[in-house]
Amino acid sequence: MRHTISVLVENKFGVLSRISGLFSGRGYNIESLSVGETIDQKVSVMTIVTTGDDWIVEQITKQLNKLIDVIKVVDMTELDHVEREMVLIKVSPRQEDKAEVLRLAEIFRGRVVDSSTKTYTIEITGDEKKIAAIVELLRPMGIKEFVRTGKIAIAREGIKKPQ
Amino acid sequence: MKISGSEILLESLKKEGVRHMFGYPGGVVLNIFDLLHDEKDLQLILTRHEQGAVHAADGYARATGKAGVALVTSGPGATNTVTGIATAAMDSIPLVVITGQVPTMLIGNDAFQEADIVGITRPCTKYNFLVKDVNDLALTMKEAFHIASTGRPGPVLIDLPKDVTTGKAEFHWPDSVKIRSYNPTYEGNKYMITQAAHMIAKAKKPLIIAGGGVISSGAAKELTELAEMTQVPVTMTMMGLGGFPGTHKLSLGMLGMHGTYYANKAVQDSDLLIAIGMRFDDRVTGKIDAFAPHAKIIHIDIDPTSIRKNVRVDIPIVGDVNRVLTVMNKVIREEVKEPWEEVRKAWAKQISAWKKERPMTYDHEADVIKPQYVVEKIFELTKGDAIIATEVGQNQMWAAQFYQYDKPRTWLSSGGLGTMGYGLPAAIGAQLAFPNKLVIDIAGDGSIQMNIQELATAVINKLPVKVAILNNRFLGMVRQWQELFYQERYSHTRLDESVPDFVKIAEAYNAVGLRATKKSEVVPVLKEAFSIKRPVFMDFMIDWQEKVYPMVPAGAAIDNMLFPEEKKKPEKKLRAVK
Numbered sequence A: 001m002r003h004t005i006s007v008l009v010e011n012k013f014g015v016l017s018r019i020s021g022l023f024s025g026r027g028y029n030i031e032s033l034s035v036g037e038t039i040d041q042k043v044s045v046m047t048i049v050t051t052g053d054d055w056i057v058e059q060i061t062k063q064l065n066k067l068i069d070v071i072k073v074v075d076m077t078e079l080d081h082v083e084r085e086m087v088l089i090k091v092s093p094r095q096e097d098k099a100e101v102l103r104l105a106e107i108f109r110g111r112v113v114d115s116s117t118k119t120y121t122i123e124i125t126g127d128e129k130k131i132a133a134i135v136e137l138l139r140p141m142g143i144k145e146f147v148r149t150g151k152i153a154i155a156r157e158g159i160k161k162p163q
Numbered sequence B: 001m002k003i004s005g006s007e008i009l010l011e012s013l014k015k016e017g018v019r020h021m022f023g024y025p026g027g028v029v030l031n032i033f034d035l036l037h038d039e040k041d042l043q044l045i046l047t048r049h050e051q052g053a054v055h056a057a058d059g060y061a062r063a064t065g066k067a068g069v070a071l072v073t074s075g076p077g078a079t080n081t082v083t084g085i086a087t088a089a090m091d092s093i094p095l096v097v098i099t100g101q102v103p104t105m106l107i108g109n110d111a112f113q114e115a116d117i118v119g120i121t122r123p124c125t126k127y128n129f130l131v132k133d134v135n136d137l138a139l140t141m142k143e144a145f146h147i148a149s150t151g152r153p154g155p156v157l158i159d160l161p162k163d164v165t166t167g168k169a170e171f172h173w174p175d176s177v178k179i180r181s182y183n184p185t186y187e188g189n190k191y192m193i194t195q196a197a198h199m200i201a202k203a204k205k206p207l208i209i210a211g212g213g214v215i216s217s218g219a220a221k222e223l224t225e226l227a228e229m230t231q232v233p234v235t236m237t238m239m240g241l242g243g244f245p246g247t248h249k250l251s252l253g254m255l256g257m258h259g260t261y262y263a264n265k266a267v268q269d270s271d272l273l274i275a276i277g278m279r280f281d282d283r284v285t286g287k288i289d290a291f292a293p294h295a296k297i298i299h300i301d302i303d304p305t306s307i308r309k310n311v312r313v314d315i316p317i318v319g320d321v322n323r324v325l326t327v328m329n330k331v332i333r334e335e336v337k338e339p340w341e342e343v344r345k346a347w348a349k350q351i352s353a354w355k356k357e358r359p360m361t362y363d364h365e366a367d368v369i370k371p372q373y374v375v376e377k378i379f380e381l382t383k384g385d386a387i388i389a390t391e392v393g394q395n396q397m398w399a400a401q402f403y404q405y406d407k408p409r410t411w412l413s414s415g416g417l418g419t420m421g422y423g424l425p426a427a428i429g430a431q432l433a434f435p436n437k438l439v440i441d442i443a444g445d446g447s448i449q450m451n452i453q454e455l456a457t458a459v460i461n462k463l464p465v466k467v468a469i470l471n472n473r474f475l476g477m478v479r480q481w482q483e484l485f486y487q488e489r490y491s492h493t494r495l496d497e498s499v500p501d502f503v504k505i506a507e508a509y510n511a512v513g514l515r516a517t518k519k520s521e522v523v524p525v526l527k528e529a530f531s532i533k534r535p536v537f538m539d540f541m542i543d544w545q546e547k548v549y550p551m552v553p554a555g556a557a558i559d560n561m562l563f564p565e566e567k568k569k570p571e572k573k574l575r576a577v578k
């Protein structure tokens, strides 16, 4: 099963390699990883998407907790939470598809952040399903480049998912 | 008043109560070594290899319980420490390893003798630091010792650029440290402990498996109290030897791949395993799906990642073994009163039947020197009052099986990593800590050559370690596998009859060399060696065919043990070395 794990870490030199080294050294998967500072500049949050059965995910969270620089580990999958990811998609549509590209961007509440005579760059934010959907629709129009931030997640306040 | 980074380093070590360290100099640590020249309170033992320095610090730590310290230069000095650090990490041994580094300005430039030792050792240290500012040095030192020796102990490395050793700062020694992201759990959950206590009372065939955590948490006494009070037999992992008296009537000796028949049988038949400070390593469990099929498992360990890593657990208790057992003993004493002897009668009877069925033994009649005989005699002559270090291979297993460890911190052996070359430097470290104790390295002729240069360290520093080489002219343990599983095809395991001549080597180092080629010479050689107040190499020319038994083949269930052939095979002649 896929898990989204949020890891609060001391924002110290080398901390990213401690985390990634843990995953590679122990043979755990990383599907995506995103890192950024929190409000407190001394603390960063890493959002890691990983897969594994319950045993493995239990080990992953314990192993993360054991790292000296890790302050807190939360398996978001166990909580009600919001997940988002941003993608930038550079499309180079044929002349006749250009309007359709812009229409799709609008439907998905995307924004055109750059354009040239041949290309549009579209920014889309959403959860996994939304991003998969737009990619499917744009693919036939000619996707030239595609970058994604990796998932970030935050718990919803107050509500615990019933067991 | 401002002082230099080098001075801060030494002052910090002294504040931590360090009196001895091991090391090797080089360009970027010259300023530190220069200070050591006049230093009175802090002694550095110059080893002959940085690996030796780290193993010596490790032996010192295992024997004393205090963090061992090593100081080496950058680049090759630093990379030479890696095996030693990994050895300590696998066995949870507290070390502080200080490596010099090129000046901060040059880091990343492929400067002369630059190695990214922080990157290299990240996966094999508990934590590591690169100190970039001399103002951070004192706090870093404090944190390093704190991390190394609390929670589940382990090695910590501090990388110290040369300009930090010369830079100046005020010396402020923090009284305490608090690292917000590092809070080991010491107190076990009381509810779980109580549940466990009742489970022990209900069990028909309970068995304690004691691991290295018993020793590192100083819980040997508490463990003995638990076992005696509830009359539960105890088996030990290799790391746990000495955590419970080997001569105790409740002791089943070691379990696992080369464990005793009765320990492995008891595990497989048990209805309740009480696993204490151990981590269910594959050498202990054998085939995991077939491990302890009838048992519920109580698992006590300070490291939550050890719990439910390899085996299912019914009652997990995260905490310091000593504190958990103290509470558990109290609960049992006060709440769970049973006529223990009576309750355990059938189980005790079953165990003693297994003990009779297949005791730990070997061919006592043989004329050739049997390695087990040598180890047994070492035990008898020392009355078990020695510190035993070992190398790795058959020698290590015989040392584990045929010497009874009654006290913690008298058994120094590389368990998790299985590092050949560990024993001699570790023995040197222990001897430095306990100058009046008899310290013996039980060695193989292969392993001893991996750090044989440390004999110089022993001789020059008047550390009278004794090395008992069980010389089978082979990389014996590998040869044993080749004999049993590779049709006796001894690919690259044959060493040599006479190269090196260990007696002459000893003499060349100004140590004493003794040799025994006949069984009758074993005891005289041991007696002589133990009476000499200098380092001694004893070269025991043992039966090259002797194997370690019982043996659980890799991947088999642990009650699937091999034993020596009942019929004696004629002794094979080895063809002469070409």
Ligand SMILES: Cc1ncc(C[n+]2csc(CCOP(=O)(O)OP(=O)(O)O)c2C)c(N)n1
Pocket (backbone or CB within 6 Å): B391, B392, B393, B394, B395, B396, B418, B419, B420, B443, B444, B445, B446, B447, B448, B470, B472, B474, B475, B476, B477, B478
């Ligand atoms: C550094 C290192 N290299 C290789 C091995 C693999 N290994 C395990 S036991 C062994 C043979 C050890 O031979 P020796 O020291 O003569 O001891 P014996 O088994 O004969 O007692 C080897 C090569 C190891 N454990 N450590």
